[in-house]
Amino acid sequence: MxxxxxxxxxxxxxxxxxxxxxxxxxxxxxxxxxxxxxxxxxxxxxxxxxxxxxxxxxxxxxxxxxxxxxxxxxxxxxxxxxxxxxxxxxxxxxxxxxxxxxxxxxxxxxxxxxxxxxxxxxxxxxxxxxxxxxxxxxxxxxxxxxxxxxxxxxxxxxxxxxxxxxxxxxxxxxxxxxxxxxxxxxxxxxxxxxxxxxxxxxxxxxxxxxxxxxxxxxxxxxxxxxxxxxxxGPSIYDFYLDGDEIHVVCSPCERIFISGHTRPYQRKLGRHVTEFVTKLKGSEKLVRAECMDAAGRSAYTNPIYLT
Ligand SMILES: [Zn+2]
Ligand SMILES: [Zn+2]
Missing domain, CATH: 3.20.20.140 (Metal-dependent hydrolases)
Structure with missing residues (x-):
């Protein structure tokens, strides 16, 4: 789903x-x-x-x-x-x-x-x-x-x-x-x-x-x-959960963070990161993403609530 x-x-x-x-x-x-x-x-x-x-x-x-x-x-x-x-x-x-x-x-x-x-x-x-x-x-x-x-x-x-x-x-x-x-x-x-x-x-x-x-x-x-x-600054092109897989697609950024209702966060770093695919840890009550570019400007998705 x-x-x-x-x-x-x-x-x-x-x-x-x-x-x-x-x-x-x-x-x-x-x-x-x-x-x-x-x-x-x-x-x-x-x-x-x-x-x-x-x-x-x-x-x-x-x-x-x-x-x-x-x-x-x-x-x-x-x-x-x-x-x-x-x-x-x-x-x-x-x-x-x-x-x-x-x-x-x-x-x-x-x-x-x-x-x-x-x-x-x-x-x-x-x-x-x-x-x-x-x-x-x-x-x-x-x-x-x-x-x-x-x-x-x-x-x-x-x-x-x-x-x-x-x-x-x-x-x-x-x-x-x-x-x-x-x-x-x-x-x-x-x-x-x-x-x-x-x-x-x-x-x-x-x-x-x-x-x-x-x-x-x-x-x-x-x-x-x-x-x-x-x-x-940055653009977000997609953010969704496919089963327990989290997908984020954005304009070129240096950091993508996935967070839930508590720590720990997940991250992907790089010069031109435009996509992050990772898995739910299993206990999240919500997931959301923040994509930060080289100038420190951020784009935030809204949370997908899981409970
Ligand atoms: Zn005002
Ligand atoms: Zn005001």
Whole structure:
């Protein structure tokens, strides 16, 4: 039996996108049109304008070059009062969220934040915990029972700004505990610097979905099902289990790691490693892969859960 998180459909398409960005509707420096143009020019297939506490309605802007995903980023609080940012994404409309309108919590407490997030999940939104390391959040501060579909493990904007955009350890710790979350990656760009500048926070972290087609519905389906990988550089072309054999196929990398719900990890090293075939050790509750290139940039698959 073959198992994979990637959509098993010969007609499926791979689509590259940014799920997290800010326009002039919040603290971003580029207009939505400027953002669209920039992402089309850089070969992206989809984009979410996720302004702070504001839903920028971009549904009318979807075309055959760039699919627009709907959403916003919410200022919330963790249970102990720490600032956290929550992400909500959807394909078309969510009851109670008005287009081009502020969305604000009535009160910034952990309880109100959690209730709002569960409510959005119930109404059909994809719910994500953003940049946990930037929020100085420890994984132990997130309960096993939580409203999230995913945690943002790559946040290029905060990585570039303060070296705090890597949520991969946070994610590993959640997975070790048996909490099932997908891992996404994005730019979280504000464009305070020109796009071609060294200080630009665009085009560094992305999510690639394997979807039925380019529609917002198909892209959201891929997100909900974990049919995607996230990366700061390398590409992953396949990741699956054939019986007890693990297969990873990627662009040329130096290291491929396979990990489970605990150590030990398996690895393959080399100058131009593009494939790793190995066997399950037998006790894994999940398997996932990380492919790292010579520049230290990583691509992460989602876990294939075995229990
Ligand atoms: Zn944020
Ligand atoms: Zn943001």
């Amino acid at each position: 073959v198992r994979t998180t990637f959509l098993n459909d010969p007609n499926a398409v791979w689509l590259k996108g940014n799920l997290h960005s800010h326009s002039t509707n919040s603290d971003g420096k580029l207009t939505i049109d400027e953002m669209r143009k920039a992402y089309i020019e850089h070969g992206y297939d989809f984009l979410a304008i996720s302004d702070h506490d504001f839903y920028s309605d971009t549904r009318a802007l979807s075309d055959d070059k760039l699919t627009m995903i709907q959403g916003f980023e919410l200022y919330g609080n963790a249970t102990d009062g720490k600032d956290i940012h929550l992400h909500f994404l959807w394909e078309d409309a969510i009851e109670g969220i008005e287009p081009n309108t502020k969305v604000k919590l009535p009160e910034r407490t952990g309880e109100v934040t959690s209730r709002f997030s569960y409510d959005m999940r119930k109404k059909g939104a994809f719910v994500q915990l953003n940049h946990p390391h930037w929020s100085m959040l420890a994984s132990t501060e997130v309960e096993d029972e939580n409203p999230y579909h995913a945690v943002e493990i790559i946040n290029y904007g905060t990585e570039w700004l303060e070296n705090t955009g890597d949520g991969s350890v946070f994610w590993s710790e959640m997975l070790y505990r048996g909490v099932k979350l997908w891992g996404t990656g994005s730019d979280d760009n504000h464009n305070g610097a020109p796009l071609d500048d060294m200080y630009s926070d665009s085009f560094g972290g992305f999510t690639v979905v394997k979807a039925r087609d380019r529609s917002p519905k198909a892209i959201m389906e891929a997100l909900f099902n974990g049919s995607f990988y996230t990366s700061t």
